[in-house]
Amino acid sequence: MFLHDYLKGSSSIKKTKRLGRGNGSGKGNYSTRGIKGQKARSGYTKNPGFEGGQTSLNMRLPKLRGFKRYYKLVDNYEVVNLSDLQLNNKILSGDTINKKKLKELGIIRSENSLVKILAKGELDKKLFFVGIDSYSKSAKSVLESVGCKFE
Template identity: 40%
Template sequence: MKYHELNLTTKSKKRVGRGISSGQGKTAGRGTKGQKARSGYSRRPGFEGGSTTLIQKLPKLRGFKSHRKVIESVGLQDIAGLKEATIDSEVLAKHGLISNPFVIVKLIGNTEVKSKFQVKLPLISKSAEQAITKAGGKYTLTPQKPRPKTKETSKQVK
């Protein structure tokens, strides 16, 4: 006979409170009297016998985390001075018009544009789109550029 061929025996659960001679009779392992001896009793999670609990000793997390998506806006007058043929979030970040290439960018403004260029951004105002097409340019709707995954963030996910 091998170890994996053994038949497991299931031991029946010990029934308590079935007479004094059973070993777990009378008080059924609950001690004598008191709140803990009564039926239906259960302590709340984190209860430490009336003393200040660990949760209450820890500092509160101040402030709050805003879940609102931050949209950075760029004006047409800012783009008009650029010499690039295609304008996307990377070009805007390189020229310092937005904080980084991974934010949501909206092109706004109704100033006239003299040079034609291709714009690839996630958001644009109607007046800005009309000004670009009037100058002979083109607007292409592109999704927000995702942040590249680093080793630290991939470790946190696992």
Template identity: 40%
Template sequence: MSENIERGEVLKAHHLRPAAGSKKAKTRVGRGEASKGKTAGRGTKGTKARYQVRAGFEGGQMPLHMRTPKLRGFKNPFRTEYQVVNVAKLAELYPKGGDVTIADLVAKGAVRKNQPVKVLGDGDLSVKLVIDVDKVSASAREKIVAAGGEVK
């Protein structure tokens, strides 16, 4: 091959061969005594020697997938996932008070657009806020009203 190249001949695709030993043939078992014939790696006798058993078969014992308890209930596909904003975050975003709308919160980067927003009561509030969002928790409502604000 290399002598052909030295002579100035062009290397062509049909001359290419895989490197020696790189394509090892898979051993075919059960094809005569000399080459893993007879038991063909299955050992001697028994169910597994005679035919294939399905995955997870435990020889008649109650299988694991039937022994384990079943999951109860279901996952509600219609559940509404609210974006949470706490009262402390509102106090931080609106230090002078004012109107709080979803559009304002999106503009300030507190929430993402096109998703419902819920205000929760974690933290303290000392400024007057007028809240207009999808939902407000009872504790948040108390704190907002106590600070002189209102919830629409």
């Protein structure tokens, strides 16, 4: 049996209330709307923020005078861990590592972004780093101990 084979039972189909069809129906005359007033009229709709005449929340809150998008002021670095360089079979000892190479290997998303090398993992390859924007202190010490060079 599939969902499109399933039919609703007759008990699950509920008839709509027939309003305003005379007093015999029990819902005649005012048709459950009460007597007079805005809600009793046809075409009445209520504003979603209406609070019964009380000043609505959006009017009570102070208006903000501008805002700072702090993330525009922060440099977003793409992170490259030492383990990424160690585990990649296409990076051999003595290779030059630059943004273009990292992009080709799929380690970073864009050549135009800022790149930072972090010390997560180990590295035993001697590499030559060109055009890398930043290194963590621990990553720099590990790279120097292995014999890597920087430009």
